[in-house]
Every structure is written in C-alpha cells, then in structure tokens.
Amino acid sequence: xxxINILILFISWFSFSQNKQILYGFSEIxxxxxxxxxxxxxxxxxxxxxxxxxxxxxxxxxxxxxxxxFADDGVDFNTKLRNAINSMNSTDFMRINQQxxxxxxxxAFGNTYEKKAYLSxxxxxxxxxxxxxxxxxxxxxxxxxxxxxNRIFNANHFNAQTDIVSVFHVGYNKKVxxxxxxxFRGKIYSNIINLSTTQNRGTFITQVGENNFYNHIxxxxxxxxxxxxxxxxxxxSDFEAKDLKKRILFGGNLGLGFDVGFTYKYxxxxxxxxxxLDIGFIKHSKDVENYKVDGAYTFEGIxxxxxxxxxxxxxxxxxxxxxxxxxxxxTVDTTATxxxxxxxxxxxxxxxxxxxxxxxxxxxxxxxxxxxxxAVGMQLFAISTPKQPQLALTAYYYRRxxxxxxxKATYTIDSYSFKNVGLGxxxxxGGANFYVMADNFLEYKNIYNAQSVSLQLGFNYIxxxxxx
Amino acid sequence: MLKQKIKPYTLLIIFGFALISCxxxxxxxxxxDFKATPVIESSLIFLNEPANQFIDDGVEIISxxxxxxxxxFNNGFxxxxxxxxxxxxxxxxxxxxxxxxxxxxxxESNQLVHQFIFNAIASIDNINVxxxxxxxxxxxxxxxxxxxxxxxxxxxxxxxxxxxxxxxGEIQLKSKGIFYLNIERDL
Numbered sequence: 001x002x003x004i005n006i007l008i009l010f011i012s013w014f015s016f017s018q019n020k021q022i023l024y025g026f027s028e029i030x031x032x033x034x035x036x037x038x039x040x041x042x043x044x045x046x047x048x049x050x051x052x053x054x055x056x057x058x059x060x061x062x063x064x065x066x067x068x069x070f071a072d073d074g075v076d077f078n079t080k081l082r083n084a085i086n087s088m089n090s091t092d093f094m095r096i097n098q099q100x101x102x103x104x105x106x107x108a109f110g111n112t113y114e115k116k117a118y119l120s121x122x123x124x125x126x127x128x129x130x131x132x133x134x135x136x137x138x139x140x141x142x143x144x145x146x147x148x149x150n151r152i153f154n155a156n157h158f159n160a161q162t163d164i165v166s167v168f169h170v171g172y173n174k175k176v177x178x179x180x181x182x183x184f185r186g187k188i189y190s191n192i193i194n195l196s197t198t199q200n201r202g203t204f205i206t207q208v209g210e211n212n213f214y215n216h217i218x219x220x221x222x223x224x225x226x227x228x229x230x231x232x233x234x235x236x237s238d239f240e241a242k243d244l245k246k247r248i249l250f251g252g253n254l255g256l257g258f259d260v261g262f263t264y265k266y267x268x269x270x271x272x273x274x275x276x277l278d279i280g281f282i283k284h285s286k287d288v289e290n291y292k293v294d295g296a297y298t299f300e301g302i303x304x305x306x307x308x309x310x311x312x313x314x315x316x317x318x319x320x321x322x323x324x325x326x327x328x329x330x331t332v333d334t335t336a337t338x339x340x341x342x343x344x345x346x347x348x349x350x351x352x353x354x355x356x357x358x359x360x361x362x363x364x365x366x367x368x369x370x371x372x373x374x375a376v377g378m379q380l381f382a383i384s385t386p387k388q389p390q391l392a393l394t395a396y397y398y399r400r401x402x403x404x405x406x407x408k409a410t411y412t413i414d415s416y417s418f419k420n421v422g423l424g425x426x427x428x429x430g431g432a433n434f435y436v437m438a439d440n441f442l443e444y445k446n447i448y449n450a451q452s453v454s455l456q457l458g459f460n461y462i463x464x465x466x467x468x
Numbered sequence: 469m470l471k472q473k474i475k476p477y478t479l480l481i482i483f484g485f486a487l488i489s490c491x492x493x494x495x496x497x498x499x500x501d502f503k504a505t506p507v508i509e510s511s512l513i514f515l516n517e518p519a520n521q522f523i524d525d526g527v528e529i530i531s532x533x534x535x536x537x538x539x540x541f542n543n544g545f546x547x548x549x550x551x552x553x554x555x556x557x558x559x560x561x562x563x564x565x566x567x568x569x570x571x572x573x574x575x576e577s578n579q580l581v582h583q584f585i586f587n588a589i590a591s592i593d594n595i596n597v598x599x600x601x602x603x604x605x606x607x608x609x610x611x612x613x614x615x616x617x618x619x620x621x622x623x624x625x626x627x628x629x630x631x632x633x634x635x636x637g638e639i640q641l642k643s644k645g646i647f648y649l650n651i652e653r654d655l
Contacts, residue, residue, distance in 0.1 A: 072493035076500040144506030146646065212514035212645040213556075301511030301643065304534045305623050306521065319536050447495050 018097045019381040020057055021394040021410050022437040023456065025273065028406055029426050029435050030106060030460055033120050035348055036275035037171045037183035038261035041118045042464065045107035046433075049459040054101035060452030062415045063092035063133055067448035077337065085142065088133045090386060092156045093415075096129040098393045102166075102248075113197035118173040118186075124175040125248065126167060128344065130385060131160035145206045155220055159386055163341070164192040165282070166248040171259070182262040189255035189343065191282045193228040193248045196341055198386040212301040218329055220295045225339050226291075227253050227284035236254035255282030256341055269372075278431055287337040296328035300381040345384045350376035358400075383415075390415050403458065404428040412439065416451040424456075499623040504651040512555065512643040513621065519563045519635035528631055531624035541614045542633035552648040553605040553613055559588035561597045562637035566590040569641065571603075581612040590628055594637045 026032045026041040031054045048054065056460070063369040064084035104122030108115035110307035135151040145151075162341030176285075202220040209215040223426040228247070257280015304321060354372035379394040400406050422439030436457040443450035485488045522529045540546065561567065573582035586601035605613045624632070 044561045067494065069499055070494045070496055072498075077498035078503050081502070101526035125490045139484065140506075142506060144508040144647075144649070146507035146509045149509075206509070209511065211516055212511040212642045213558075214509065214510065302536065303515050304513055304536050304621050305515050305532050306517055364654045 001123070001350065014211075016242055018024050018027070018095065018344075018349060018383055019348070019390065019392045019394075019412070019414065020056070020437075021379055021381060021396070021412050022408055022422045023030040023178065023351065024378070024379055024381075024418070024437075025350055026398075026406070026408055026424065026435075028428065029433065029458075030104070030120070030462065031101075031288070031435075031458060033106065033118075033171060033183070034169075034259075035277070036261035036263070036273055037120075037173060037185040037259045038181055038218075038263055038275065039173070039183070039264055039273060041106075041108065041173055041175075041179060043106075043108075043462045044104060044115070046460050046462040048101050048104035048460065049121065050103045051100065051427055052217065053104050053122075054456075054458040055299045056100070056456045057096075057098035058454050059094075059096050060416050061092070061094045062451065063088035063094075065449045070448070081236070082142065082283070085135070085138050086137060090104065090132055090135040092133040092135075093385075093387075094131050094133075095127075096127070098127040098144050100125045102272075106171075115352065116175040118183075120171045120173070121169060123166060123168045123248075125164070127162075129162040129329050130190060130344075131162075132157065134158050140204075149206050149208065150204065153204040155200045155204075155222055157220065158200045159198050160198040161194075161386065163194040163196075163282075163340075165255075166190045166192065166252075168250070169259075169327060173261075179265045180262065183260070185259040187257040187278070187280055188250065188281050189256065189257060190247060190250045191228060191253040191284065192225075192244070192252070193232070194228050194282070194284060194341060195224065195229065196339075197222070199223060207359065209300050214300070216299040220293055220297070220329065222293045224291045225284070227286070227288045227339075229287070230289040231287045231449075243422075253282055253284045253286055255343070256280055262347075269354050271352040271354070272350070273352075275347070277346040277348070278343040279345050280343045282343070284341065284396045285340065287340060288336045290335045290337055290339070292333045292335065293330060294333070295331075297329045298328075342384075347382040348379065350377050350379040374398065379410075380403075408437075410439065417443075422454075428462065428464075431461050431463055475621045501586070502652065504650050506651070508647045508649065509650075512644050512645050513638075514642050515623070516638065516640045518638045519565075519631050520633050522556075522565075522625055523632050523633060529625065531622055533620060533622045537617055538616055538619055539636040541616055544557040547614055549586070549612070549649045549651050550614065551650045553610065554646040555603040555605075556601075556644050556646065557586060557601040558595075558640075558642045559586075559599045559601075560640040561599075562591045563635065563639055564590055564592070564594070564637065565628040565631060567639055568620040568622075568624040570624070571588060571618040572620040572622070573612060574620070575612075575615040576617050578618070581615055583610060587626070588639060588641075590626070591637055609636055 019159060023029060024415045025039065030043060030046045033039055033041065033050050033327055064087060069080050069086050070296055102123045102125060106118060106120030108118045111116045119333045134157040136157045139148065140153055167187050167189055169185050169187045171183060173181065173183035175181045199220045202222065202339050205217045207215045207217065210332065257278055259275060261273065261275030263271060302322060319346065352375050356374040356377040358371055358373050375398040376394055379396065381392040381394070384390050392412055394410050394412040396408055396410045398406070398408045405425065405427050407423065408426045412420040412422065414420065419442055420439050421441045422437065423441060424435065424437030426435040438455045440450045440453045477635050503528055545614055557569070568585060568587050570585045571583065575581045584603050588599050591598055
C-alpha cells in the first residue's frame with residue numbers, strides 16, 4: 001500500500017496539465033518557444049541539459065477525485081464508489097500527459113549587429129492517455145439490466161486512446177520588425193506505441209417483448225486499433241532495448257506535423273500572441289493489429305418445444321443456430337489494416353499588458369525602454385479530443401523580482417476546476433537557468449482531492465542578449 | 469535593495485512549502501471492500517401455439533419433449549459469483565384443456581439433479597387463464613443448477629374434451645431467468 005501512496009504522490013508531483021499556462025509566454029525560458037514558435041526570443045543561444053531541460057507531466061480527472069472514492073471517512077467504500085459513478089457522465093475523462101526533453105537547443109542568426117532569426121531544435125518523448133468514463137457499462141456491470149429495462153446502453157461510451165511518441169522538431173523564428181514576430185516548427189513523429197478505440201458505435205437494450213418477457217437487442221460496432229503493440233506482446237516477442245531506441249529515432253510508425261505562431265506588439269505595453277500546435281498525423285502501417293466486433297442480433301429466448309413450427313428442426317439444431325448467431329455477434333476479428341491518427345491539436349492565444357518600470361532609488365531615474373517589471377494578461381487554451389474540445393481560460397500576473405528571478409502566477413478555469421492557482425519561477429544565475437512550475441495550489445492542502453495537479457521543471461544553459 | 473532581496477527568498481520558501489503537499493486520510497485498502505451485486509434478467513424459453521398444433525394426422529398429441537444442452541453454468545465466473553437464480557414462468561391458456569410443463573435438469577454424467585412441474589389449467593369458453601410459476605434456486609438447488617449441462621422440457625396435454633382441427637384458443641408460455649450475482653473484490 002505504501003508503494004501505491006508513493007506512486008500517487010509521485011504522479012501528483014510530476015504532473016502538469018496539457019495546458020502549460022504558466023510556461024506560455026514566459027519568454028525568458030527557451031522552452032516557451034515550443035508553445036509559440038512565433039514567441040519573443042530573449043537569448044542568443046541556449047542548450048538544454050540533456051534529459052533535464054523539460055520534464056512535464058499531468059494527471060487530471062474531470063470527474064471524481066481520489067479523495068472522493070478512497071477517503072478514510074467511515075463511509076462505506078461501495079457507497080462512495082456508486083456516488084462517484086452516479087455523479088460522473090460519459091463526457092468526464094481522465095487525462096495523463098507527460099513529456100521529457102531528450103535534447104534541445106537554439107541559436108540566433110542573421111547579421112552580426114542584430115540577429116533577427118532564431119533556429120531551435122530538439123527531440124522529446126511524449127506520453128498521452130485519454131479515457132472517457134464508460135458510464136453506461138459501469139452501470140450495467142454494477143446494477144445489471146433488471147433495473148434498466150428499456151435503457152439504451154451506448155457503445156460509444158467506450159472511448160480511450162493512449163500513445164507514446166518521440167518528436168523531432170526544428171523551429172524557425174523571425175522578428176520582422178519591432179512589432180511583429182512569427183515562427184513555425186516542423187515535427188517528425190515516431191510512434192512507439194498507440195492504442196485507440198474512439199469510433200465505437202452501437203447499443204444494447206433490453207425491451208419488453210412479444211413472444212417472451214424480453215427482447216435483448218444487440219447492435220455492436222466496436223474496434224480497438226493498436227500499433228507497436230503486437231511485437232511487444234506476441235508469444236515470440238524478442239523486443240529489446242535497442243528496438244526501443246530504434247523506434248525513438250524514427251524507427252516507429254512515422255508522422256508529420258507543424259506548429260505556427262506569432263506575436264504582435266501593438267505598443268510597448270500591449271501585446272497579442274497566438275499559436276497552433278501539433279497540426280499533424282501519424283500513419284500506422286507497421287506492427288498494426290486491430291480488433292473488431294461487428295454484428296446485430298435480437299434474442300428473445302428459445303422455443304425448444306416447437307423449435308420452428310413446420311421446419312422439422314430439433315431443439316438442439318435450433319439452439320445451435322442461436323449459439324452461432326451469438327458467436328457471429330461477439331467474434332473478434334483481427335486485422336492489420338493501416339490507420340491514421342491525428343495528434344491532439346492545441347490552440348493558445350493571449351493578450352498582455354506590461355506596466356511598472358523599474359526605478360533606481362539612487363538616481364530616481366527610469367531604466368531603458370522595455371524594462372517593465374510587471375505584466376498581466378489573459379490566455380486562452382484549447383485542445384482537440386475525440387469528443388468536444390477542452391478549453392481553459394487563464395488570467396496571470398508576471399513579475400521580474402530581481403535580476404535573474406522572474407515569477408508568474410496564474411488563475412485558470414478549465415474542465416477540471418474553476419479555481420486552479422498556479423505559480424512558476426525562472427532563475428538565471430550566469431548562464432544557468434532553472435525553472436519550476438506547479439498548479440492547483442489551492443488543493444495542496446489535500447492533494448488527493450485535486451482534480452488535476454502538476455509540476456514542471458527544467459535546466460538550461462542560456463547565453464543571453466544584453467540582458468538588463 | 470535589501471527589501472528587494474528578501475522578497476524572492478520568502479517566495480522560494482513559500483513555494484517550497486507548497487510543493488510539500490499535504491494529504492487527508494486516504495485508505496486504499498478499501499478497495500478490498502469492493503462489492504457489486506448486479507441482477508441480470510434474460511429471456512429463456514417461450515412458446516405460442518394454437519390448439520390445432522396438438523393434432524398430428526388427426527391424432528391428439530399427448531406430450532412433446534425436447535432437450536437443450538446448457539454450457540452457461542460451466543464457467544468460472546458464474547460458478548464463483550452466481551448466488552441465487554429464479555426462473556419465472558407465465559402461461560396464458562385459452563384452450564379448453566390443461567397443460568403440464570416439466571423441466572428436468574441433468575448433470576455431466578446424465579444424472580437427474582433437479583426437476584420441477586407446473587400446470588396451465590384448462591380454459592372455460594376460451595377465456596384466457598393466466599398462471600405464474602417461480603422456481604427459486606438457492607443453496608443445494610443452486611449447486612444442482614450450476615452442475616446442469618442438459619435441460620429437458622416436456623409439455624403434456626392434460627386429459628379433457630378432445631381437441632380437433634376446429635378447437636379454438638392458444639397456449640402461450642413466457643419465461644425469464646433472474647440471475648443474482650455477487651462480485652466481490654478478486655481484482
């Protein structure tokens with residue numbers, strides 16, 4: 001039990017929502033360019049400390065929390081479980097997202113006086129898991145059909161996908177003039193494992209029948225698609241670490257994608273920026289194994305005494321036929337049909353207002369232009385899912401505390417909660433940069449009650465432009 | 469300047485504390501208490517025949533018998549979790565003769581392990597007569613049911629006035645099984 005506790009704590013700590021609302025726009029941190037390739041660049045060159053430059057993970061559940069179900073409060077566990085199930089519906093989901101930079105770097109180029117173009121690149125690994133709550137089938141399993149006559153059990157409540165990919169990317173950022181910066185990033189995805197069951201259709205229903213008490217109507221069209229899995233789970237699997245390395249380095253099923261973004265400075269106080277990320281796909285053609293159940297059948301019981309008035313069937317033959325019908329319905333067909341998955345596309349946009357120039361007490365004079373200490377703004381985030389897109393709205397306050405230390409506080413409203421407070425800081429000591437961010441601070445007094453929790457950190461070495 | 473230097477450290481400390489999250493009491497062992505008690509209802513056998521079905525070449529049929537092999541109970545999940553079963557029968561008879569339904573349960577070695585009989589009484593003036601029978605399987609009957617691999621159905625026409633091609637009325641039989649499951653944590 002202790003290990004589970006530790007595991008959950010670990011996951012909770014190393015968790016970040018797919019929405020990186022604290023990192024977005026935090027232009028002192030080079031990794032913010034991954035959230036907007038057209039963002040402002042504040043360094044001449046940088047490299048990320050390999051494997052440590054960006055560690056990101058998130059676990060979130062829009063429905064019940066760990067505390068709702070496992071609280072040691074004297075209430076019967078099964079009561080808590082049923083309450084949790086009743087309170088959730090099929091649009092509630094659980095999402096886990098994790099990213100790890102393997103390497104990353106970037107450098108400015110152009111004419112020596114003012115380098116206005118910037119190239120960044122890297123390789124990161126990403127893990128995604130998204131499952132919707134299969135409400136109808138949880139109810140069927142817990143209650144059975146007796147209390148659910150005429151209830152339609154929807155097969156589309158089975159909706160889940162998970163994958164592990166590695167992503168190699170190269171981004172180009174161009175400062176056109178003082179007002180406008182744009183950028184784009186090309187990505188090559190290499191799929192390590194993918195499982196996806198998002199196109200399920202059909203129903204199961206028990207209705208009052210004519211010949212007998214009930215008609216049980218099955219109408220099912222279910223499919224689970226997998227790639228990269230069969231070679232791992234097969235009986236004669238000889239999968240080794242070197243094969244994993246190969247898959248990370250473009251040996252898996254490949255895909256292509258891109259990010260675009262821009263920043264527009266209306267004046268030195270007002271800035272608007274936006275980005276679209278992961279517009280891309282992966283084509284699964286190698287190591288594919290799909291499982292499909294497809295059929296329709298209505299069962300009203302059997303008539304063993306008059307199996308088929310006039311046809312001379314015996315009850316056994318008649319029963320065998322019914323058995324075959326059931327087998328046809330539930331037989332799992334295995335195929336190796338190629339398929340394509342789309343990456344979860346993300347949209348970010350923000351409107352920012354900078355204010356409060358630094359005053360030096362000694363001379364009571366203003367520092368050079370652009371030296372605002374504070375910024376406030378609103379950020380919008382959206383991500384595509386197999387069901388409706390998920391949205392988040394963030395208000396933030398950013399402050400340069402002292403030279404080399406910047407902080408950002410956020411307040412986010414999203415599918416998980418209406419009161420997600422996040423904090424991030426970025427420290428710069430010489431060329432070394434360390435950043436750490438976490439959200440859902442209000443829930444830290446009882447982490448188990450948090451619907452999503454996150455922590456994100458990284459180490460870089462940055463060579464800055466003439467930094468103030 | 470001093471003031472400005474203190475601020476970030478204070479913040480760091482607050483931040484550090486915040487990262488050491490607290491928890492309220494959680495007991496994951498509660499998962500051992502998991503229990504689900506679904507109740508599944510399924511149609512079983514049925515028939516719906518007019519009186520003249522019981523005439524064969526002008527001769528009255530006394531009884532009809534057929535059997536069905538049952539594999540349903542030969543299943544670990546059912547063996548472990550099925551705690552009670554009811555077979556519910558409803559007859560609707562508008563024929564002027566009574567009927568008897570007999571169901572015999574045989575195990576793998578063809579030994580009779582359970583048997584029950586119920587009647588649909590004769591109708592007067594073709595007015596529909598509804599009758600119900602519920603056969604409950606608990607304890608030793610449930611053990612017998614779980615060992616069942618063959619069920620034999622016998623429909624007998626009880627004595628009374630002769631049936632001919634012009635006899636009015638029909639006999640209808642509906643049935644369902646109610647399966648009570650008790651699934652405890654064996655996760």
